[in-house]
Amino acid sequence: MKYFIQTYGCQMNTSDSERLASVLERLGYEKASELQEADFLAFNTCSVRQKAEDRVLGLRPKLLELREQNPKIIFAITGCMVKKSSTKNDMAKKDELLRRMPEVDIAFRIEDVAKLPIFISKIDADLEFKDNLDDGTLENYFKIAPRKEANYSVFVPVMTGCDKFCTYCIVPYTRGREYSRDFNEILDECRKHVEEGALEITLVGQTVNTYGLSFNDRKSGKFNDFKMNPFAALLREVDKLKDKGLKRLRFTSPHPRDFHDDIIAAMAECETLCPYFHMPVQSGDNRTLRRMNRNYTMEEYIEILSKIRSAIPRVAISTDIIVGFCGETEEEFERTYEMYRRLQWDWCYLARYSPRKGTYSEKKLKDDVPPDEKARRWHKLNDLMMNIAAGKAQSLVGQTLNVLVNTQIGETCSGRTDSFKEVKFKSGRTLLGRIVPVKITHTKGIEIFGELA
Numbered sequence: 331m332k333y334f335i336q337t338y339g340c341q342m343n344t345s346d347s348e349r350l351a352s353v354l355e356r357l358g359y360e361k362a363s364e365l366q367e368a369d370f371l372a373f374n375t376c377s378v379r380q381k382a383e384d385r386v387l388g389l390r391p392k393l394l395e396l397r398e399q400n401p402k403i404i405f406a407i408t409g410c411m412v413k414k415s416s417t418k419n420d421m422a423k424k425d426e427l428l429r430r431m432p433e434v435d436i437a438f439r440i441e442d443v444a445k446l447p448i449f450i451s452k453i454d455a456d457l458e459f460k461d462n463l464d465d466g467t468l469e470n471y472f473k474i475a476p477r478k479e480a481n482y483s484v485f486v487p488v489m490t491g492c493d494k495f496c497t498y499c500i501v502p503y504t505r506g507r508e509y510s511r512d513f514n515e516i517l518d519e520c521r522k523h524v525e526e527g528a529l530e531i532t533l534v535g536q537t538v539n540t541y542g543l544s545f546n547d548r549k550s551g552k553f554n555d556f557k558m559n560p561f562a563a564l565l566r567e568v569d570k571l572k573d574k575g576l577k578r579l580r581f582t583s584p585h586p587r588d589f590h591d592d593i594i595a596a597m598a599e600c601e602t603l604c605p606y607f608h609m610p611v612q613s614g615d616n617r618t619l620r621r622m623n624r625n626y627t628m629e630e631y632i633e634i635l636s637k638i639r640s641a642i643p644r645v646a647i648s649t650d651i652i653v654g655f656c657g658e659t660e661e662e663f664e665r666t667y668e669m670y671r672r673l674q675w676d677w678c679y680l681a682r683y684s685p686r687k688g689t690y691s692e693k694k695l696k697d698d699v700p701p702d703e704k705a706r707r708w709h710k711l712n713d714l715m716m717n718i719a720a721g722k723a724q725s726l727v728g729q730t731l732n733v734l735v736n737t738q739i740g741e742t743c744s745g746r747t748d749s750f751k752e753v754k755f756k757s758g759r760t761l762l763g764r765i766v767p768v769k770i771t772h773t774k775g776i777e778i779f780g781e782l783a
């Protein structure tokens with residue numbers, strides 16, 4: 331029996347897929363090298379952007395084709411598009427996705443991954459598993475040991491869920507309420523990864539810096555004795571793994587509302603913490619931010635950015651922006667544009683607003699910016715972003731930067747600098763998973779090229 335997992339979206343989903351792979355292997359599945367070989371095909375979905383959701387919904391013809399080739403194949407969906415774990419054979423209320431995609435057999439919330447043998451048996455009662463996962467070791471989703479895609483760079487989840495309820499976002503309804511993972515359990519996992527060769531650790535969570543602060547966390551009492559912000563304490567402890575070989579520490583994605591001074595101080599002082607971080611802003615206009623229920627003002631966001639830039643002068647910062655949100659006027663969009671010009675982010679994941687079913691904005695706000703106007707705003711902001719990014723790339727020419735090589739095809743290598751800039755260069759030696767010095771020779775737009783120093 332073979333499995334294949336197709337992952338969409340953020341690093342949190344990548345981390346979840348690694349845990350799902352490990353569960354499937356305990357059941358007796360082996361990893362298929364391509365989708366066509368799979369007997370169990372899982373899609374780990376993202377619903378933050380319409381494109382990602384459309385891509386999943388557009389898979390239906392492909393699924394029919396695969397089922398024709400292999401009538402016993404099982405299709406499963408997990409991730410942010412799933413609200414309720416259920417199978418197509420359940421009598422009780424099923425997840426809505428199973429209605430929209432009748433070819434899919436199982437929709438499961440990632441937290442229910444240990445129940446997979448039950449779900450699979452409801453689809454094919456004859457299947458036998460190597461392990462029925464009934465020894466209780468997988469009850470805590472966080473404790474599942476991931477099947478890592480790359481030993482040198484790993485994702486470690488520290489919290490899950492979201493209590494922020496941005497009006498356009500479905501995550502709080504699919505992932506549920508925020509709760510944080512045990513502090514020592516995270517450190518144990520990080521230590522193990524480093525002992526097994528990890529050079530880079532990325533701590534992940536929906537709002538990673540809310541670590542230890544949620545209602546559930548306060549109720550649990552687990553973080554009551556902390557003398558500093560729990561996320562800052564976590565960064566400082568993971569940083570100590572530099573003595574065992576850790577070179578780079580990252581985290582994603584923080585929420586501006588919970589960006590405390592303790593965290594900025596830890597970012598400045600932890601040697602392994604990379605001078606790059608991603609902090610979604612979504613809009614540069616306070617009225618739009620209010621309609622989005624982002625719970626901060628632009629002035630507050632700018633203050634955090636200024637503190638970070640003074641504490642870490644060479645920091646690179648990226649963001650997320652949605653254009654054409656409900657009621658966004660030309661004047662409001664222009665404020666976002668001006669703010670981009672002023673703050674000069676290194677990169678932006680830019681989206682045109684599209685309503686997600688079941689969210690507050692879909693139910694209560696009017697999607698009143700016409701599609702061609704959304705497109706115009708998107709292109710205008712995208713042009714600015716590209717210009718700024720190209721200028722920042724150009725400023726690196728002549729510098730020698732350490733690059734962690736994450737792709738090598740023949741002699742063509744590429745990898746990331748500590749400030750998350752992708753650099754391409756050639757090497758006759760195998761360098762995958764190594765950090766090497768690369769002299770930046772030239773750029774082409776936002777693409778950066780170099781040679782081994």
Ligand code: SF4
Nearest residue numbers: 492494495496499501
């Ligand atoms: S902070 Fe907002 S956008 Fe991010 S996951 Fe939570 S509700 Fe969604």
